[in-house]
Amino acid sequence: MKEAEYKIFYCNVELALDVMGGKWKPLIIYHVGGAGVIRFGELKRKIPNINERVLSRQLKELVEADLLAKKIYDEVPPRAEYSLKEAGEALLPILKQLGSWGKDYQDEHQYGEIYFEEEYDA
Template sequence: MLKIKKVTNEPSCPVDYAFKRIGGKYKGRILWYLHLKTVMRYGELRKTLSDITPKMLTQTVRELEDDGLIHREVYHEVPPKVEYSLTETGAELIPFIDYLRIWGENQIEKERIKR
């Protein structure tokens, strides 16, 4: 008899689930800057993340919004105004991102001392 595997969309590993939501070059930085500034417009994010292309920024903020980590507020005016802020779920990540920031600073300092 042929067995059929049941496919589910449920995450199998919490660590994998978390890194899929915040992994990548820009997501953690966007969350961190939104924490520091509370609310940022698209142009502010673009200036703050000078190494990101407009296409990548748009894709990344959409993913963060789809994952419920940031809120996108659209103001129907001319010119269009869009503001981004952390959701409650996004804000829960800040202590962990801050810990990673501190760890990164320490590692950079250790590398500097080695040279």
């Protein structure tokens, strides 16, 4: 990490949320992990509420944080695929557990409508 980017955190949760938190990054990690290898367009279809600019920026930040790997193919049109690196893989059980908590919460409170095209193995 460059010295200008060095940050101070007051607990480990704060650091973890800075690296992988926010509205979109956990969803990106979850879907990349579920697919194994995924392209931008497929990821966009799995997260329909994210706009392309935000998705592109979030992917770039996850690659820079060493959670995702990006493989670029020298083709026309250009093609890139994303996969989880070791640090990203370590987050999958946590995200799946968070999803289980969300399901239980929904069952008890009927918080909102949940639409699943597919669910990954727990």
